[in-house]
Amino acid sequence: MKYDVIVIGAGMGGLTSAAKLAQRGIKVLLLEKDPHIGGTSHVFKRRGYTFPMGPMSFGYPNKVKQFLNEMGIVQKIDFYRSHFQLISPLLDILYSAPFPELKRQLKKAFPLEDKIDPFFTRFEEIISFVKDVPSRHQDYLKSDRIQAFSAMSSGAFLKKYFSHEHLINFLGSMGTHPPRMSLLNLALMWNVMSIEGIWFPSCGIHGMAELIKQAFLDYGGALRTGSPARKILLKNGSAEGIECGDGQVFKASWVVSNADYKSTFFELLDREEVPERFLGYLEKTPYTQSELCVYLGIDPQKVNFSAMRASHLFFRDTYDPQRTPGLEDFSHREMEICRWSDKMPGFAPADRTAMVLRIGFPYAHFARFRTGEKRRPGSYKPYKEKLAWALVRTAENILPGLSSAVEVLEAATPISYRDWGQRYQGSIAGWTWDVKNEPALGGKILVVTPVPGLLMTGIYAASELFMGGVPTAMYTGSLAADFILQN
């Protein structure tokens, strides 16, 4: 059967491309490997609780509304702001705040630092230059100034203004880590956190995915779930269709992949089909790493939440500059604690709370437990549960009573994100944010690939998460659709 476009993957990026194209009369087949749509924005249920597989909130709600409207989706969605707090041995700060409030808190915490005002004046100038990518022409991203901010270390920039390590680390990572990202990324990140805000939609992020799916079906789009693309087929070097896991072949003039770049190029294409130099770039440019995630259903009456002033708390119990903490040394590492069901009461049974604890972990640490797709040895479950409880006990240092309040506990590791999220090595947040490893992939918008007829969508189709995860996935989805409509 011949389609105009085949979209591989029904995450936010793939859904956006598919629905926008179908609305304009293009014949689209949307293939999804999982039995459900939504990709990482999917939610799953355990004993009456609903937990997120990935995103818990996102920036740029007005852009998201605009992307939905462009697909003909006009349902009323309210957005509720999510707030963020850091507690470390030297700092307790609610930082999802406008810059004047942030400055006030920082001046109080670091009274000897006298360049807080000049720093923010300069930083706001930079933010106003780099923000709002989607309303500008893509060539804007190629401008010398954007390239310069992209190549500049945020750490070097911060050190021009400040000497206190904790202040530099806080402004450079929104946490306790030394700054590693580019000045461009830092400006984008603070713009989302303080100026645009981070929000949760009244229908849930999974609810937005459902709305897009329904619109796609209403426009006559064809959706096959539980249907992995096994290979992208080329003819004379151009994409001409796909072969599914069950051997069925579908032909199309265009293929749009919502699988990430490395999965697409290393697993769905043969090496000899792609320019060697491009594969070299893909191999040497890392993705962001993965994490251990613990989902908790708790009795909130048993927990003292008085230290937690926001629904997202980044917490580091101990800070010792002389020590490089081991991966399991949780009290010396930074973790995220989220009261997830505060966002949508239906996520937990009455009088109960759903929580999510997260801490960064490299894929390599868990790779030995992946003996095949969704296959694990008997030693995996006890090991991940041991880590999960250790994380709960560390969180208990700021939320007394937490361990005894736990009624449901589930854990995901980098290999879960690999096998259930279909992310290469369980990566979470797009290409590396490390300034030293800026992707050399030929631009910042990576929707168009070196393979004619093959486009990319989703967060890996941009070198930076210009608007944060969900809106960037929708933005690249929209760009891929526009590219097809114009060519």
Ligand SMILES: Cc1cc2nc3c(=O)[nH]c(=O)nc-3n(C[C@H](O)[C@H](O)[C@H](O)COP(=O)(O)OP(=O)(O)OC[C@H]3O[C@@H](n4cnc5c(N)ncnc54)[C@H](O)[C@@H]3O)c2cc1C
């Ligand atoms: C743990 C975690 C936390 C996150 N937190 C946030 C957050 O708080 N805020 C935020 O904005 N973003 C967050 N993100 C990023 C988030 O993933 C994106 O924001 C967004 O949901 C990604 O959409 P996407 O279109 O890029 O791809 P994905 O959601 O990855 O969807 C890709 C789809 O392609 C499918 N697929 C892959 N290969 C194939 C194949 N061969 N055949 C068929 N189908 C295939 C997959 O099954 C999947 O459905 C988080 C991600 C993770 C993993």
